[in-house]
Amino acid sequence: MPILDIRNLNVRFATQDGEVSAVNDVSLSVEKGECLGIVGESGSGKSQTFMAAMGLLAANGRANGEILFDGANLVGASEDAFNTVRGNRMSMIFQDPMTSLTPHMKIGRQLAEVLVHHRGASVVEARIQSLAMLKRVQIPEAERRLDMYPHELSGGLRQRVMIAMALLCSPEVIIADEPTTALDVTVQAQILDIIHDVKERLKTAVVLITHDLGVVAGLADRVAVMYAGRIVEVGDVGSIFSDPRHPYTKGLLACTPRLDDARQGIMTTIQGQPPNLQRLPSGCSFHPRCSYAAERCANERPALEIYGQGRARACFKDLKAA
Amino acid sequence: MLSFVARRLLIAIPTLWAIITVCFFLMRAAPGGPFDGEAPVPPEILANLRAAYHLDKPVMQQYISYIADLAHGNFGPSFKYKDFTVTELIAQGFPISAQNGLSAILLAIFIGVPFGILAALRQNSASDYSIMGVAMTGIVVPSFVMAPILILIFAIGLKDTPFQLPAGTWEGGAIKHRILPVFCLSLVYIAYLARITRASMIEALRQNYVRTARAKGLPFRQVVVRHALKTALVPVVTFLGPGIAFLLTGSMVIETIFQLPGIGRYFVQGALNRDYTLVMGVTILSASLIILMNIVVDVVYGFLDPRVRYD
Ligand SMILES: Nc1ncnc2c1ncn2[C@@H]1O[C@H](COP(=O)(O)OP(=O)(O)OP(=O)(O)O)[C@@H](O)[C@H]1O
Numbered sequence A: 001m002p003i004l005d006i007r008n009l010n011v012r013f014a015t016q017d018g019e020v021s022a023v024n025d026v027s028l029s030v031e032k033g034e035c036l037g038i039v040g041e042s043g044s045g046k047s048q049t050f051m052a053a054m055g056l057l058a059a060n061g062r063a064n065g066e067i068l069f070d071g072a073n074l075v076g077a078s079e080d081a082f083n084t085v086r087g088n089r090m091s092m093i094f095q096d097p098m099t100s101l102t103p104h105m106k107i108g109r110q111l112a113e114v115l116v117h118h119r120g121a122s123v124v125e126a127r128i129q130s131l132a133m134l135k136r137v138q139i140p141e142a143e144r145r146l147d148m149y150p151h152e153l154s155g156g157l158r159q160r161v162m163i164a165m166a167l168l169c170s171p172e173v174i175i176a177d178e179p180t181t182a183l184d185v186t187v188q189a190q191i192l193d194i195i196h197d198v199k200e201r202l203k204t205a206v207v208l209i210t211h212d213l214g215v216v217a218g219l220a221d222r223v224a225v226m227y228a229g230r231i232v233e234v235g236d237v238g239s240i241f242s243d244p245r246h247p248y249t250k251g252l253l254a255c256t257p258r259l260d261d262a263r264q265g266i267m268t269t270i271q272g273q274p275p276n277l278q279r280l281p282s283g284c285s286f287h288p289r290c291s292y293a294a295e296r297c298a299n300e301r302p303a304l305e306i307y308g309q310g311r312a313r314a315c316f317k318d319l320k321a322a
Numbered sequence B: 001m002l003s004f005v006a007r008r009l010l011i012a013i014p015t016l017w018a019i020i021t022v023c024f025f026l027m028r029a030a031p032g033g034p035f036d037g038e039a040p041v042p043p044e045i046l047a048n049l050r051a052a053y054h055l056d057k058p059v060m061q062q063y064i065s066y067i068a069d070l071a072h073g074n075f076g077p078s079f080k081y082k083d084f085t086v087t088e089l090i091a092q093g094f095p096i097s098a099q100n101g102l103s104a105i106l107l108a109i110f111i112g113v114p115f116g117i118l119a120a121l122r123q124n125s126a127s128d129y130s131i132m133g134v135a136m137t138g139i140v141v142p143s144f145v146m147a148p149i150l151i152l153i154f155a156i157g158l159k160d161t162p163f164q165l166p167a168g169t170w171e172g173g174a175i176k177h178r179i180l181p182v183f184c185l186s187l188v189y190i191a192y193l194a195r196i197t198r199a200s201m202i203e204a205l206r207q208n209y210v211r212t213a214r215a216k217g218l219p220f221r222q223v224v225v226r227h228a229l230k231t232a233l234v235p236v237v238t239f240l241g242p243g244i245a246f247l248l249t250g251s252m253v254i255e256t257i258f259q260l261p262g263i264g265r266y267f268v269q270g271a272l273n274r275d276y277t278l279v280m281g282v283t284i285l286s287a288s289l290i291i292l293m294n295i296v297v298d299v300v301y302g303f304l305d306p307r308v309r310y311d
């Protein structure tokens, strides 16, 4: 049984100029010890899907459908019910480590309060365990860092602190929302190593949200590609990369610069703009930007169809490996 | 931090001196003088009076001797309250104004801040709208309107009931006689504090680290108190600094309506009477308090946010 099983999830935001359909009929699942990559353009609903799973939607947001965590539905759950899961059995790491830690609290206290709250640990015990966790995520001079304020740490170290914080209660699921986007390249690689290590050694399920297909290629077992709040293609990492079957996935892959590419120096882009989520195009949301679009695509929405080896795509066109 | 405070206190000396100088010459430049009463004073007597108070000397010389007196802690005699020195007047009135002001500030903090937080947590709900509605009323209704209304209700309407409160009497400062004036003083501050706290708490709750705290599974109360509150208090402290300085020096309106022997009325009366030394005295007092409170505010910032540096 998957530890996190999202079924037909919809997320809507009420705004002054109409309803925003941020997530539309998304179904996803993650098994223990598996890393699921989520890719897609900005605004495609990657974050909001999992914000719903954490009960962290903005006040104007509503989730519909099912989010089964270890068999129990979290959609519509109370704050108290979420609080037994969040930070304990399911944790989230956010994109911006510079602003994600409380500026006026020492690192040690921010870590310890998780253990005090969920595990009933004493302050001393919590400090010892926090220290061990900082060492585990390879923070140098860990003992000294416990008594520092966030602003005294670099971005990379702060993101390690965030990871340590997420790991404190040995969660079954970790959601990493663009954990490296705000960091420079060398630090990115270190952070990804730590996440890889967590997945391998602790058998934690990892959801890795990113723009960066390179990150997904290195870490994920399976990938889901999102467009305009929908999943357009899903499959294991190898086959998605070698044999994309959705025009959008194909486009994304073509946009990723590759060193081994013969056409070096030429950057491809997907033409057009992501759609307005308040007025989604009819039929397939991608059709206005799709070079394969036919008349049918504008009238009818393709369903997400399974077509073998755990792969599925939502497209009428039968794209073959190029 | 000690050296920071010491440095700020040192800078305060030239600041105060500048305020004193500007105020001194402005007062002398204003038409009229301390002895222009309703009935004209015979010229010989006026000349004598002016000589007695050294007003016959050139202004520059008056200024120099005033500064010299100040340096010795001597604020000079009052021109209007003939038997008193300015120091005596302030020593009598200031403790009363300060006690009332301090009570009013504490009342405002203990009522305004919690209501502001409540309104922020229930943003756009009925309780938010009612709290903000009342606060808006508190801000727009001036105290010279509010005070008589309260007197009508509590001193006259509730006469001979257990809720009756005296007004217009002081009786050496018995608690009962302070309730109405202190409440009146604090109303505007309660209202402002509620509005400022609401806005800053809403802003604080939007921060990424509050989202992190919620993602940790902490109960919402803990998220608010431990993670959001300190940030939300920064604008409150900014407002309270000068606010405290103003309240401690009394309010002309409240002290006049309730007949309190504080120093609030000296500000206006002193200026109207051209009581040069008294005006200088209360100006120096309130300027010093404002400077002092600004230093206190800067120190408190450091407690609320460790990123604030004192160098
Ligand atoms: N509180 C809100 N009110 C209205 N719209 C919102 C709200 N929160 C998010 N949205 C919208 O939901 C859509 C999906 O947002 P989401 O954060 O999931 O995108 P994303 O795929 O994570 O993008 P990014 O890569 O930029 O993080 C966006 O268009 C965003 O504008």
Ligand SMILES: [Mg+2]
Binding pocket: A046, A047, A048, A177
């Ligand atoms: Mg996002």
